[in-house]
Structures are given as structure tokens and as C-alpha cells.
Amino acid sequence: MSDDRWSQRKAVVIGGSMAGLFAALLLRRVGWRVDVYERIGAELAGRGAGIVTHRELFDVLAKAGIDTAAAAVGVSVPGRRVLDSAGRVAGELALPQVLTSWGHLYGLLKDALPASCYHHGANLIEVSEHSDRVVARFSDGTQVSGDLLIGADGIFSTVRAQLASDVRPVYAGYVAWRGLVNEWDLSPQARAELCNWFAFSLPPGEQMLGYPVAGPNEEMGVGQRRFNFVWYRPADAGHRLANLLTDSDGVRHELSIPPTKIRAEVTAEMRCDADRLLAPQFSEVVRLTSQPFIQAILDLESPRMVLGTRTVILGDAAFVARPHVGMGVTKAAADAAALVDALQKNPANLQAALLEFEAARLPFGAAVVRRARHLGSYMQAQIATPEERATAERHRTPEAVMAETAVATGIAA
């Protein structure tokens, strides 16, 4: 229900991806005026990869007014399996889960927001706070103001860089190769043994996982979907990472590289390694993926989420956990829900609302990052101490990997 005292309040949301869209939809439902400012000029295109869902994500989708029964959110799998290097089933675990894709979820959220509230091509360059409002200035010289500014502008957040410049992402010592292949391009055997599962292959010190997601036009039927893979591989911060992230024009990228610029020899070497190291079903997936891409694995932990009297950060702008917990989108959604709850509970006191939001979400963000760090530690290029190695080893048995990856348990705030 909207509250009259908030009904004239206006929020400026920076970033029109998951956190920004959830915040905008939820705020509008309690009577705020909201505008979303997104740097990218065109419709955001999914990086073409999968997203794991958790129950909390469905709760927030419902609160945001999205009927998840009518709009299929993703593909369901009954459980998990590990394939050994010969392709035999080395373990199975019943664990039903819904897997979706970034593009599908983005479409559901974006369609629920009136187009007039979403502004493409608006690149925030500066935030300034005043006693009665906060002002956002964009690179084209325009500016807007509101009662509250929400920095939902991702891991390299401009809002955070300006107001908490000491908080930066840290490279974890390994990368993920990612990609998607059409189910119908796979052999019948690989399709049968992989495509209905959340599946793993576990070469020493590495981890390959994959699961089905919607097809190129959101098809959910068996045989029409795509299979999404994520292959974690150690890469020391020096030579190895530099080699992966030096593009076909010889330009060295710091932490990410456009997929079309990955050098052909880097992709060819990765495919050879897939044949050598992975279960044959997975090496087929890698071979048939036309445009694999590389993601450096990073940790980001913010000591605060309230960055002024009228400015907050949420989603990836505040915390980025390694993908092993599969929490990025769910965490962004829950951050937005907690912010809106706190605003509702403190209708006359913005500062109290923001601090209540921070108290609720800061420990959770830190706990997710910590948990993901443990799960991924055995893939780091260098593991510093014997204690770290002992901890790391606990998370690499097939049973542990199946039970611990992309589940909400084990995250103690």
C-alpha cells in the first residue's frame, strides 16, 4: 500500500539491469515516482548465459507484480550429476531447481516497467547531495534530482567510485570460460546425459558445470533449449591472465574482454584442453559453442551501502560474490526488497530507513562473498597457506560440489 507521506517522493535509479529494475518496480508499487537511468544506449543484450534461481527470487518477483505462474521463469531440472573424465556418472543428487537466463529475466522485468520511466544512454558521471535532494549529472550535461539516489550500477559502479573510492573489486586468481550451445546441435548421447541436469565435470583444480536454459527465442521445450556452461580455470594474475585478456588487436584488457576480440589461438588452446581434461559430453559442448567468452572472477565487498544522506548502493555495486553461490540476481532482488521495506517502515525518516536497510543487507552481502570464496578457493592459481589448502580441499569432492554449488544453504550472515 502506498503511504501519503512517501507518495510525492522521487527516486533516481542509476543502472537499468537487475538491481535497478527490481528497485524501480518495487518502489512504484508503494507509490514512489521512479526514473531509471541506464548508460547503454540500446536494449541491454544478455551476455547469453544462465542464472540460477532461489526461492527468495520468486518471492521478490511476486512482490514486484510479476506473475511467475503465467510467465515461465525458466527451465526445471530434477537434480545434479557429476561425470568423470570418461563420461561415466560418478555421483547424483536429487535437487530440483529452476534455471533461467539473464535475457529472459531482464525481459520480464523490463516489460513490467512503463517505458517512460526507463532512460537509455544516460551515463552518470557525478552525484551531489544537498539538504533537500540529491542530484545526478550525466555525461551529456543533463541533470536530474530526487529524494533518493540508488546506485544499481554494477561492479564498476560510478556511484561507489565517487563516494567510496577505496572499495574496489579484487581478482580471485581464476577465470570462467562461459558459453551456450543449442541442444539440437549436440549428439543424442550428450543431450541425454547432460541436458536435463545441473551437471559437473571436475578436472584437478578446475570445475566445469552446465545446465539447460531457455532457447534463443525463450523456448522451454526439451530439444529447443540451450545448454549453458561455466568452466572455472586457474590463471595467475601475471602472465596467464595477460595472455587471456590480450585481444586480437594486441590490446591488453584489465578484467574483461569483448567475446569477439578473444584471440583465435586462445580459444583453440581452450578447446584442446577441454578434449584433454573434461568428460567427453562437456568437451563436445565446448567444441560446438561458437562464441565462448571469458569472465575474470572477482570479489567485491563494501563496508557500507549507505554512501551519504540520500544515496545507497545495492546489487553488484555493493557486493560481488564469486558465481559458485549463484546468488547475483537473487541478492540484487532481495537488496531492493529490503530497501523498499525499510522505506515503508520509516515513512518520515529517510536516514533511519537507509540505515535499517544497510543493517539488514550488509551482513548478508559479506556472508555471501565469504561463502563463495570458500567454495572457489581450490581453483585459485596460488593457495597461500596449508590451512587454506585444507579448507579448499573440503569443497572439491563430487559430493560436496553437488551439494554446495548454487544453493542458499551455508550462507551464515
Ligand SMILES: Cc1cc2nc3c(=O)[nH]c(=O)nc-3n(C[C@H](O)[C@H](O)[C@H](O)COP(=O)(O)OP(=O)(O)OC[C@H]3O[C@@H](n4cnc5c(N)ncnc54)[C@H](O)[C@@H]3O)c2cc1C
Ligand atoms: C548486459 C548484462 C548481461 C548479463 N548477463 C549475465 C549472465 O548471462 N549471467 C550471469 O550470471 N550474470 C549476468 N550479468 C550479471 C548479473 O545480472 C549481475 O551480476 C546481477 O544480477 C546483479 O545485477 P546488478 O543490476 O546489480 O548489476 P549489473 O547487472 O552489472 O547492472 C549494472 C547496470 O548499470 C549500468 N551502468 C553502469 N555504470 C553506469 C553509469 N555510470 N550510468 C548509468 N548506468 C550505468 C550498466 O550498464 C548495467 O546495465 C549480466 C549483466 C549485464 C549488465
